[in-house]
Amino acid sequence: MSEDLQPKAVKSSSLIRRILIYAGVLLIAFLVGFVPMWLKARGYASELAIARHELSATRLQSTLAAATIDARRGDYEPARQAASNFFTSLRSEVDKGADSALNESQKQGIQPLFAGRDEIITLLARSDPAAADKLSDLHASYGKVMSPPR
Numbered sequence: 001m002s003e004d005l006q007p008k009a010v011k012s013s014s015l016i017r018r019i020l021i022y023a024g025v026l027l028i029a030f031l032v033g034f035v036p037m038w039l040k041a042r043g044y045a046s047e048l049a050i051a052r053h054e055l056s057a058t059r060l061q062s063t064l065a066a067a068t069i070d071a072r073r074g075d076y077e078p079a080r081q082a083a084s085n086f087f088t089s090l091r092s093e094v095d096k097g098a099d100s101a102l103n104e105s106q107k108q109g110i111q112p113l114f115a116g117r118d119e120i121i122t123l124l125a126r127s128d129p130a131a132a133d134k135l136s137d138l139h140a141s142y143g144k145v146m147s148p149p150r
Contacts, residue, residue, distance in 0.1 A: 053101035057146060060089055068139050071124065071132035080124035083135065087117045109145035113138060 063086040070079035091114070093100050094107050102110065116138060123131035 056093060056101040060086060060093065061142065061146065063089065064135070064139050064142055067124075068132070068135040071135050074127075074129075076124050076127040076131065079131070079135070080121060083120055083124060087114065087121075090114075106145055110142075113141060113145070 063082050067079045067082035067086060070076070070082060090110065093102055094110060100107070116134065120131060120134050120138065123134060
């Protein structure tokens with residue numbers, strides 16, 4: 001009776017060994033395809049994050065530029081709306097913390113710009129031509145804060 005059990009045990013261990021070898025080969029083949037794609041995706045995700053930060057900063061600057069141009073042309077209501085959107089977006093960008101498109105020195109440099117917010121919005125609401133000069137000054141100050149150090 002014991003003679004019958006030995007061949008079956010050898011056959012089943014041989015089958016298990018073959019299955020493990022196939023599984024190992026399959027795992028290696030999967031990793032050979034997966035790892036390069038994962039590394040590429042990680043690189044693209046990093047580039048996407050950088051592009052999003054740059055886009056956010058560019059949108060802020062273009063909103064402020066639009067407000068300045070509108071005020072110069074005498075279109076005070078669109079200028080007021082654009083200036084309000086600029087300050088709201090800038091505040092939310094500063095409040096994002098580590099996910100912000102702004103670095104710490106830019107965040108500190110931007111804080112004084114918020115001081116003139118109410119005055120600019122009020123001047124625009126009153127259709128005061130002095131608002132255009134204030135917006136131009138704000139645009140110049142914002143540009144200095146946002147420009148990279150040389």
